[in-house]
Amino acid sequence: MTCSDFLKELTDYLDDSMDAQTRAELEDHLQWCHNCYVVCNTTKMTIEIYRDSHLYELPDDLRGRLRSAIMTKCQCKEGHEAVPDQTSTSSSLDSSKIK
Amino acid sequence: MGTIQPKVAEPVGDELTLVHAAKAGDISAFEELVRRYDRNVFRIAQHITQNREDAEDVVQDAFLKAYQNLANFQEQSKFYTWLVRIAVNEALMRLRRRRPERMVSLDEDIKTEEDSMPREVADWAPNPEQLYTQGELKEILGKTIQGLPPSFRTVFVLRDVEGLSTEETADALDLSIPAVKSRLLRARLQLRERLNKYFKNRTGGDGKQ
Numbered sequence: 001m002t003c004s005d006f007l008k009e010l011t012d013y014l015d016d017s018m019d020a021q022t023r024a025e026l027e028d029h030l031q032w033c034h035n036c037y038v039v040c041n042t043t044k045m046t047i048e049i050y051r052d053s054h055l056y057e058l059p060d061d062l063r064g065r066l067r068s069a070i071m072t073k074c075q076c077k078e079g080h081e082a083v084p085d086q087t088s089t090s091s092s093l094d095s096s097k098i099k
Numbered sequence: 100m101g102t103i104q105p106k107v108a109e110p111v112g113d114e115l116t117l118v119h120a121a122k123a124g125d126i127s128a129f130e131e132l133v134r135r136y137d138r139n140v141f142r143i144a145q146h147i148t149q150n151r152e153d154a155e156d157v158v159q160d161a162f163l164k165a166y167q168n169l170a171n172f173q174e175q176s177k178f179y180t181w182l183v184r185i186a187v188n189e190a191l192m193r194l195r196r197r198r199p200e201r202m203v204s205l206d207e208d209i210k211t212e213e214d215s216m217p218r219e220v221a222d223w224a225p226n227p228e229q230l231y232t233q234g235e236l237k238e239i240l241g242k243t244i245q246g247l248p249p250s251f252r253t254v255f256v257l258r259d260v261e262g263l264s265t266e267e268t269a270d271a272l273d274l275s276i277p278a279v280k281s282r283l284l285r286a287r288l289q290l291r292e293r294l295n296k297y298f299k300n301r302t303g304g305d306g307k308q
Contacts, residue, residue, distance in 0.1 A: 011284040016102035035220045046291045047259045056145040058138045070162045
């Protein structure tokens, strides 16, 4: 396995979504390739640090104001009809879907 | 080496009950859904738009749109995944308005693999949390993710920050699973590369003094 092969599998390796044999091959590569070991470790730290960073937390006061505005707008909207089990495949969201 | 431990899933057992009640006109049930997910929607919106004002508008418009379209929610996915899809679309729309000169699309597949190939390899020691205060760290993380293309940071925030599965992310963004995996790999590697200058081992590096 080359370093390039290892990198291609890095996401599946970190997410633990691969078969046992591929995993063993990657771990064998990590045993002797220091660069891949460091890249793997620092990529894992990158993910963890973002996940635990609490970046862009919603402050309580703003949260209250937003919720109040949302609920006021919802209550003002007319024409909302309850349809418990809609089976149509069309959706008004489709027209605004962005790709 | 260990793998990334997924976030503990939020309890969703009663989510469907709330959705059914909201569909039947129970506004307090919908308010509970807002309370449950407003923080997530705000975080996603701010990550994509990189603008506080836009993020606030996205939160309001996404929930309002969800409310108006509840009847069209067919319950084939979690309500949260459906809501995220609406919020991402709203956020991208605002991003386009602010950057009309530049095409903003989830389909953009920027450059080839070489843009994500590690150029600098160095251990991060001591731990970044020991090197910087919380405020400094947030500034570094915000500045760094801002430099990623929108299509990469959107996938990264859904998968790695919000903890959606690959399948849920693909569903929310209307992308294929290989496309999600490809963007996620590049996003992770590019962020790692950019953070390297702040976090690499100082003994031989030229990081923060």
